Amino acid sequence: MSLAERIRPVDAVARAAAAERLDRMTKPRGSLGRIEDVAVTLAGIAGSCPPPVPEPAAVAVFAADHGVHAHGVSPWPQEVTAQMVANFLAGGAVVNSFARAIGATVHVVDVGVATPLDPAPGLTSRRVAAGTADLTTGPALSAAQVLAAVDAGVATADELAGAGAGCLVTGDMGIANTTAAAALICAFTGADAAAATGRGTGIDDATLAAKIAVVGRALDRHRPDPADPLAVLAAFGGLEHAALAGFVLGGAARRLPVVLDGVNAGAAALVAAAVAPEAVGYWLAGHRSAEPGHRIALRHLGLAPLLDLDLRLGEGTGALLAVPLVQAAAHALRDVATFDEAGVADKG
DSSP states (O other): OOHHHHOOOOOHHHHHHHHHHHHHBSSOTTTTTHHHHHHHHHHHHHTSSSOOOOOSEEEEEEEEOOGGGGGOOOSSOTHHHHHHHHHHHHTOSHHHHHHHHHTOEEEEEEEEOSSOOOOOTTEEEOOOOSSOOOTTTSOSSOHHHHHHHHHHHHHHHHHHHHTTOSEEEEEEEOTTHHHHHHHHHHHHHOOOHHHHOOOTTTOOHHHHHHHHHHHHHHHHHHOOOTTSHHHHHHHHOOHHHHHHHHHHHHHHHTTOOEEEOSHHHHHHHHHHHHHOGGGGGGEEEOBOOSSHHHHHHHHHHTOOOSBOOOOOOOTTHHHHHHHHHHHHHHHHHHHSOBHHHHTOOOOO
């Protein structure tokens, strides 16, 4: 059975039961707003009402480098990818801080960092290549590399699920990865390069103009068919996007809620949704990034973000901030009494 065939639709009966219970709980109907939507989503994912509280959370940070970096699309040197991996492993990054605050674990996966990495506790090597090729001169990845990176993401989801994770969280690290993300988003949504390309780590106007031009050249060169999502990945990369696509598909196959982070997760989710449309029902948009392409991706996916804090860091930080809201939705559906149970009169 293929991965796509393993992903079943979410449970409509459990969703309906959750919606009905929410209406009978000791509160005005609909008064929990979006939290009620999350509760219904969790019930559908689990196939039960109430669903289990999705804990513990585990964030997988997929790290890789990009050949397009040579075009000056980021002011940061490429070596920063490897240096930040070391920072994750030492526990000194924002993702580590946010994860500690909510009791989540951080798992770093090398799928294509250009700098060779020594084995270290907390680092999983599922290395496919030493970064991607330049997407403006040819495909960023070969077809075999795409499949290997997707498989790395699926294997990571399976590993974390097997270790007892109740909620998967996407993370990423790769200097210049928002350039590849913008190209992916344009390919799947038809958006213009100028509309989908943002400032990433905070580039100036001249660098932004150059970045938009690079994305436009890549789109003009490749023009991949969005109906062939793996070919789109081959055209633009990156290795972490391919791994993230496998990760969110693997989470759906395991019937686990997956909380998506920012623009790179959004780009990867577009790939994954084209592979297996039913997988979208297992995903929650943790936040809306400041990157303009993320808004476009979420709209195309039909996902509403839980938070909107102008974040643009990546790493899984925005998604981690949303995890307590997701868990609170499950707690409420399980713990709050109905009007009948509490002996409280419902409105007439």
